[in-house]
Amino acid sequence: MNISQMISNRQTFFGNGSLRELIPLLEASPLPTLLFCGRSFLQGAAYASIKQPLDGLLLGHEIVSHEASPDEIDCWVARWRGKVSRVVAIGGGSVLDAAKAFAALSEHPLPTLRYLEKVGDSKLSANTLPLIAIPTTAGTGSEVTQNAVVTDKATIKVKASLRHPNFVPQVAILDPLLLKGAPDQVLACCAIDAFTHLFEAYLSAKGNAFSRQTAISGMQAFINGWPALNRDDRLGDDAREQMMMASWLGGLSLSMAGLGVIHGIAGELGAIKDYHHGEVCGRLLLPFLTLLHNSQHPQQQQLMTELASKLFDKVSDSPALLLAEWIKAQAITPFWQTPQPLSEEERQWILARSNSKNSLVDYSREQQYWMLQQAYP
Incomplete structure (x- = not known):
């Protein structure tokens, strides 16, 4: 334990x-x-x-x-x-x-x-x-x-x-x-960074009931805030309050359980590119959810089933894809669609240094390469 x-x-x-x-x-x-x-x-x-x-x-x-x-x-x-x-x-x-x-x-x-x-x-x-x-x-x-x-x-x-x-x-x-009036791209990319902290800590091999409950609380706050972050009304105020809480809980969660392969790649990419860290995490999160959908790891499957129930109040045969589609459908801006260059030489430099960190699965170089290709086609 x-x-x-x-x-x-x-x-x-x-x-x-x-x-x-x-x-x-x-x-x-x-x-x-x-x-x-x-x-x-x-x-x-x-x-x-x-x-x-x-x-x-x-x-x-x-x-x-x-x-x-x-x-x-x-x-x-x-x-x-x-x-x-x-x-x-x-x-x-x-x-x-x-x-x-x-x-x-x-x-x-x-x-x-x-x-x-x-x-x-x-x-x-x-x-x-x-x-x-x-x-x-x-x-x-x-x-x-x-x-x-x-x-x-x-x-x-x-x-x-x-x-x-x-x-x-x-x-x-x-x-x-203090979040009010920030550009949509900033709000969305920062928020998806907070979610990635929570999500990777939730799936961490170092996690336990305490850290996972903290992460779940943060992800629930994210779900409550994500669709309305840029609204200039009471719903927007409530959404920004929820996201501020999600970010704080994300800091607690990552401090307890650490992060995973998304940050294992994003940290190295950030050493050579001036891309917004949150956007990098969000771009990598979407293909990672596809890998997660195809995972046969029993603990990952169990955790994702439980998470779909907590976040969406439903049982799903494909909770990772459900989450990916919901994030894209409810986003205030499609941050993942803006082209950003990454050369083959840069991909190889990143992969030579990236790692799976605290992930339950040791992701291969080929899997990490695929994530980078999908995030930066």
């Missing part, structure tokens, strides 16, 4: 308008504070609503426009080390991961690459600056995970994590209103 461990926030605020909790938190404990955010946040209504009190509580800010590289993290640390005592991150997964990496490396003496999984040679300690994480997308669940994803596309071509239980943000503020 596998044993689950849940590592989650010490303090979480959830609900529409919960962004307003940020100012009292900062005022209650005055510290030199650095903000990490995306440029879109600084140009939006949410920032305008708190700009005056927030700016007076900040030492400065850093803009994050993509997945942070080791060099960028090292530059931020060199600029702010010893000056900053707390970090606030407001943005998507890339912003939150960059802030988590900065907070940790500010308290470590060596460059980022020395600590990075896959390539590093040094062990991380628990030392990190306190961090308040406020996601503006519902996808990665980074506000509740212990890892900070770092990507180097320029030199060593690696996408890997800095990871320690103490890197879970001290505070998470989950305000579904």
Whole structure:
């Protein structure tokens, strides 16, 4: 029997308008504070609503426009080390991961690459600056995970994590209103990332009743939110609230049970391509569901039968195909149809490094190649 461990926030605020909790938190404990955010946040209504009190509580800010590289993290640390005592991150997964990496490396003496999984040679300690994480997308669940994803596309071509239980943000503020007005493509690709976290954790060889129930709860929230994410009415508000919850539960689920072959491929693809990580996962998810439909693995079959009952309240002879068709039929945009190039050389590079991670089935190179072909024809 596998044993689950849940590592989650010490303090979480959830609900529409919960962004307003940020100012009292900062005022209650005055510290030199650095903000990490995306440029879109600084140009939006949410920032305008708190700009005056927030700016007076900040030492400065850093803009994050993509997945942070080791060099960028090292530059931020060199600029702010010893000056900053707390970090606030407001943005998507890339912003939150960059802030988590900065907070940790500010308290470590060596460059980022020395600590990075896959390539590093040094062990991380628990030392990190306190961090308040406020996601503006519902996808990665980074506000509740212990890892900070770092990507180097320029030199060593690696996408890997800095990871320690103490890197879970001290505070998470989950305000579904921050999702309102985001482009359909962003909403859909982030949401399918959240679903993939939940789904792979549910099917993980490391899973148990506790982690699977967490994943089921998240997938039910995804089902409730997926069709109406972009609506500008009460249904839309409810959908975005459900998806914010799905993303958070996805972070909990992957922390407990790990991920599978989809992320085993997507992580390597992300080391060489600037494609949205959520879209990559969504594109790979659809052919994976076909592999799952053809699987003879008894535990996979049982788990999928149970999942169809939980999500759709029906018994199905082909639960994986049922799920695939429902996701496509209810999507607010057909993200999987936009052509994206992937050369044969790039496919082979990815396959030489990809893996099945925690999957119940050890997927062959041929099966992984087929997934890539279907996702990127």
